[in-house]
Amino acid sequence: xxxxxxxxxxxxxxxxxxxxxxxxxxxxxxxxxAMESLLVEMGxxxxxxxxxxxxxxERQVGPRNGARIVARAWADPxxxxxxxxxxxxxxxxxxxxxxxxDHVVMxxxxxxxxxxxxxxxxxxxxxxxxxxxxVWFKSAAYRxxxxxxxxxxxxxxxxxxxxxxxxxxxxxxxxxxYMILPMRPAGTDHLTEDQxxxxxxxxSMIGAGxxxxxxx
Amino acid sequence: MSSLHNLxxxxxxxxxxxxxxxxxxxxxxxxxxxxxxxGLMAGGWCDTDGFRAAVEQLPAQTYVRECFPMNYxxxxxxxxxxxxxxxxxxxxxxxxxxxxxxxxxxxPPIMADGSEPPEPARFRVGDRVKVRAFDTQGHNRxxxxxxxxxxxxxxxxxxxxxxxxxxxxAGRKPRPVYTxxxxxxxxxxxxxxxxxRLSAEIFQDYIEMAVME
Numbered sequence: 001x002x003x004x005x006x007x008x009x010x011x012x013x014x015x016x017x018x019x020x021x022x023x024x025x026x027x028x029x030x031x032x033x034a035m036e037s038l039l040v041e042m043g044x045x046x047x048x049x050x051x052x053x054x055x056x057x058e059r060q061v062g063p064r065n066g067a068r069i070v071a072r073a074w075a076d077p078x079x080x081x082x083x084x085x086x087x088x089x090x091x092x093x094x095x096x097x098x099x100x101x102d103h104v105v106m107x108x109x110x111x112x113x114x115x116x117x118x119x120x121x122x123x124x125x126x127x128x129x130x131x132x133x134x135v136w137f138k139s140a141a142y143r144x145x146x147x148x149x150x151x152x153x154x155x156x157x158x159x160x161x162x163x164x165x166x167x168x169x170x171x172x173x174x175x176x177x178y179m180i181l182p183m184r185p186a187g188t189d190h191l192t193e194d195q196x197x198x199x200x201x202x203x204s205m206i207g208a209g210x211x212x213x214x215x216x
Numbered sequence: 217m218s219s220l221h222n223l224x225x226x227x228x229x230x231x232x233x234x235x236x237x238x239x240x241x242x243x244x245x246x247x248x249x250x251x252x253x254x255g256l257m258a259g260g261w262c263d264t265d266g267f268r269a270a271v272e273q274l275p276a277q278t279y280v281r282e283c284f285p286m287n288y289x290x291x292x293x294x295x296x297x298x299x300x301x302x303x304x305x306x307x308x309x310x311x312x313x314x315x316x317x318x319x320x321x322x323x324p325p326i327m328a329d330g331s332e333p334p335e336p337a338r339f340r341v342g343d344r345v346k347v348r349a350f351d352t353q354g355h356n357r358x359x360x361x362x363x364x365x366x367x368x369x370x371x372x373x374x375x376x377x378x379x380x381x382x383x384x385x386a387g388r389k390p391r392p393v394y395t396x397x398x399x400x401x402x403x404x405x406x407x408x409x410x411x412x413r414l415s416a417e418i419f420q421d422y423i424e425m426a427v428m429e
Contacts, residue, residue, distance in 0.1 A: 036251075
C-alpha cells in the first residue's frame with residue numbers, strides 16, 4: 001500500500017475517485033484472483049452461478065428500476081398511495097424483479113421536508129429498487145457528514161434547499177431499506193411516464209440530489 | 217469502544233464526491249470481490265454479521281484507505297480462516313500450484329441451532345427513549361453519535377436477531393427493532409437547523425425509557 005497512500009485525485013472528478021476506491025494494491029489484486037481460482041478448484045463456488053448473479057446486478061436491477069417506480073407514482077396518484085402503504089406489493093405491479101428480503105420503505109419528499117438516506121456504519125442500500133450502492137455512498141466523506149452537516153453535503157452535491165425546508169436524515173442501521181420518492185418538478189404536466197422517468201436521477205432517490213428540471 | 221467504521225459525525229474526510237450513474241462496477245477487482253462474496257454467502261461460508269464484524273476489525277490504517285474491494289476481501293478471508301476453509305499460506309501455496317488438502321466440503325455450523333424466544337416489545341410508537349451508553353467491545357449496530365440521546369419512537373419494525381450476538385456467535389436472540397427519531401439540534405447543538413431531524417433503526421437492547429425531567 002506504500003505509494004498508493006497518495007490520495008491525490010481531483011475531488012471533482014468522480015471517475016478517478018471511483019477508480020481509486022475500487023483499485024486494490026497489486027498484491028491484494030493477486031490474492032483476490034488466487035482466492036477465486038482456488039475456491040473454484042475446491043468446488044466451493046460455481047462460476048456459472050456467479051456469472052448469473054453478476055449479470056443480474058449489472059443488467060436487471062439498478063436506478064432505472066427506481067426511476068420507473070417514481071415516474072409511475074408521479075403519474076398515477078392511486079399507485080402512489082399503494083406504493084407508500086405497501087412498497088413490495090406496488091413494485092410487483094410493475095413487473096420488475098421482486099423486492100422480497102429486506103423491508104423497503106418509501107419516504108416521500110415534500111416542500112416541508114427533504115429526506116436523505118445514509119448508512120453510517122457500512123453501506124446498507126435498497127438494492128432491490130436501486131441496484132448496488134454507488135461508490136460515494138460507501139465513502140467516509142458522505143457517511144461522516146450526511147448526519148451532522150446535511151445542508152453542507154447537499155451543497156457539495158450542488159443542491160441548495162430553501163431554509164424553510166427541514167431535512168430528515170435516515171440512518172439505515174438495521175434491516176429496513178429506505179428509498180426516497182422525490183417531488184415531481186414543476187412544469188412537467190405534459191410529459192409521458194417514460195419522459196418523467198428520465199428526470200429521476202439516482203441521487204434524487206437517495207435524497208442527495210433532486211430530479212432534473214427538464215427532460216434530457 | 218468503537219472502530220473507525222462508526223463514522224457518523226466525524227470530520228476530516230474532505231468534501232463529498234459523486235460518481236456517474238450506470239456503472240455497477242468500476243474495476244475488475246470490484247466485480248470479482250462481489251462475485252466471491254455472493255458465492256460465499258449463498259454457500260453459507262460467509263454471513264452478514266460475521267463479515268461486517270471482520271471488516272470493522274481491520275486495522276484502522278487499512279480501513280481508512282477506503283479501497284472497498286480490498287476491505288471486503290480481507291474481511292472475507294478472515295471469515296474463511298475462521299471457518300477452517302482457508303489457512304494462512306494457502307493462497308501463496310496455490311499461486312505455486314499446491315492445493316490445500318483436508319478442508320471441509322460443507323461449511324461447519326457457525327453456532328448452535330435454534331433460537332431464544334423473541335423478546336416482547338417494551339416500547340410503543342410515541343414513547344420517548346434514551347439510547348443507552350452501554351460498553352460494547354464487539355460488533356453492534358448502534359451509531360456512536362446517538363449514544364445518550366433522547367428521541368421518540370416513530371415505527372415498530374418487527375423482530376431481528378441481535379447482530380451483536382450473531383457476530384459473537386452467541387446464538388439467535390430475536391429482538392424488537394424500532395425507528396427512533398431525534399432532533400438534530402439535540403444531537404449536534406446549535407449549528408444544526410432547528411427543524412432538522414435524524415432517524416435510525418435501533419434494537420431494543422440499545423434503549424431505555426427516557427425519564428421525564
